[in-house]
Amino acid sequence: MELTRLIVKGGVISPGELREVVNMAADQGLDSISFGSRQDIIFPKGFKALDKEKMGKHHFVFPDEKSGNNIVSSYVSTDIFRNTNWLTGNKFLYILEQFKDQPKLKVNINDPKQQLVPLFTGHLNFIASEHEDYWYLYIRLPKWHRMEVYPVLIYSWDIATFYYEIERIVTTEESFGIDMIFSLVSEALDTNNRTIDKPLNVPFYPFPYYEGMNRMGIDQYWLGLYWRNNLYDLEFLKEMCDLCFDCKIGKICITPWKSFIIKGIPKDRKLEWEKFLGKKGINVRHSLLELNWHLPVAMEWALNLKTFLVRTLDQFDISTYGLNFGISEYNREGHYFTSIVVEKNELPKDLESIKIRDTYNVLYAKNFDPNTREYIVHSQDIDKLELPTILIELSRKYFEDLGNSIPETVENNQKKEKPKLYIYQCQECLTTYNSEYGDESQNIPKGILFTDLAETYCCSLCEAPKSNFRILEPVTA
Numbered sequence: 271m272e273l274t275r276l277i278v279k280g281g282v283i284s285p286g287e288l289r290e291v292v293n294m295a296a297d298q299g300l301d302s303i304s305f306g307s308r309q310d311i312i313f314p315k316g317f318k319a320l321d322k323e324k325m326g327k328h329h330f331v332f333p334d335e336k337s338g339n340n341i342v343s344s345y346v347s348t349d350i351f352r353n354t355n356w357l358t359g360n361k362f363l364y365i366l367e368q369f370k371d372q373p374k375l376k377v378n379i380n381d382p383k384q385q386l387v388p389l390f391t392g393h394l395n396f397i398a399s400e401h402e403d404y405w406y407l408y409i410r411l412p413k414w415h416r417m418e419v420y421p422v423l424i425y426s427w428d429i430a431t432f433y434y435e436i437e438r439i440v441t442t443e444e445s446f447g448i449d450m451i452f453s454l455v456s457e458a459l460d461t462n463n464r465t466i467d468k469p470l471n472v473p474f475y476p477f478p479y480y481e482g483m484n485r486m487g488i489d490q491y492w493l494g495l496y497w498r499n500n501l502y503d504l505e506f507l508k509e510m511c512d513l514c515f516d517c518k519i520g521k522i523c524i525t526p527w528k529s530f531i532i533k534g535i536p537k538d539r540k541l542e543w544e545k546f547l548g549k550k551g552i553n554v555r556h557s558l559l560e561l562n563w564h565l566p567v568a569m570e571w572a573l574n575l576k577t578f579l580v581r582t583l584d585q586f587d588i589s590t591y592g593l594n595f596g597i598s599e600y601n602r603e604g605h606y607f608t609s610i611v612v613e614k615n616e617l618p619k620d621l622e623s624i625k626i627r628d629t630y631n632v633l634y635a636k637n638f639d640p641n642t643r644e645y646i647v648h649s650q651d652i653d654k655l656e657l658p659t660i661l662i663e664l665s666r667k668y669f670e671d672l673g674n675s676i677p678e679t680v681e682n683n684q685k686k687e688k689p690k691l692y693i694y695q696c697q698e699c700l701t702t703y704n705s706e707y708g709d710e711s712q713n714i715p716k717g718i719l720f721t722d723l724a725e726t727y728c729c730s731l732c733e734a735p736k737s738n739f740r741i742l743e744p745v746t747a
Contacts, residue, residue: 272333274317280343280366281309281524285514302501308340309524339376346523347384356402368430388607418448422463476592482554489537496529562594572597582658609638694720694739699732
């Protein structure tokens, strides 16, 4: 289902801008807005295109438009969670301001020491180094099979320049690897790079609790607000923006977890905010068990499944501190960013008219750390009623293994770990596809992963579509 999105650069919006957006939504008869995975605003119901004068500076992406990717940043985490010493909120704002044109590729600009915003879900991922104002750059373009590290550290004030040059290079029809991109960018730009003296080390920290009123420094507070249905009431948001104006709060931050954070509430206004939330009946006491889920927007089945799982786990009094969960439709080509993922399998098209219970797969990240970007299939074709038992089993495994894994740098992970290859089997005739051998009958060479095959690929024996294949077993490359 395509929805209208509003680009919110870096997940940072002023109360004035949010107030304008709320008014636009209200003028069209809407009563709520939602937040998306890339820190953007999503309109959960129909939103008609506006003329340029009414849209002002706001960048809308309507359902029939393919352009427009939001820049993701961990600005939301600065001053309230762990952060690299030199990386301040102002640094983020200056860098984001350099992006004058809307990126065609997905860009992430993040601090590796925080756990709230995923590091590697962009096509270009700028990650802060220990050297002040210098960033690692990890690239995985849409057709690339793996992520590559750019050979030098990028200077803060060159980030946007780098991005636009790489965008210009890769949007041509030719296919470029990391070496060619480095050569072309170095030739085109005169930038203040720095040699990489040590590989990126991403420490593992438990997932933070990001809701409620929390102390920020000596005389300020920050407030995290989360609504389980991801439908934020427009009237509430209007009054909240007015209160932000009154308290001289200049920025509101959207998280990738369908929530938002307000930083810098003065100590002497804390009671006023608490009264405001109380009068509006806003709950700021959700358990971490409920907060640590990432769901697709406007998919009722996912919200219903989450509600069932949270209630069941709560009955068993299970701790999930440090873990987070994702619910998704079957999509191995996507980029997950949670510790544990529940995938819903697709029903074969010829069975869609018959009422058959959905089945699910459960995957977990290596060491339960999503930043490893390596997922292990734990269970397949599981019924909904079996899922709580599986999640309890995995949460216990997480606590048993906690502290036992040896942290490795991102580069060492890539060099030392042999990737697991998955054998896929056609559910119609049981023919298998193994990337170690490819498919000679369709001129597919060895080494091509099943997930990288075109969507038009079909079984070489019975011609069943690609969607009819399921993972059989992992093998070591």
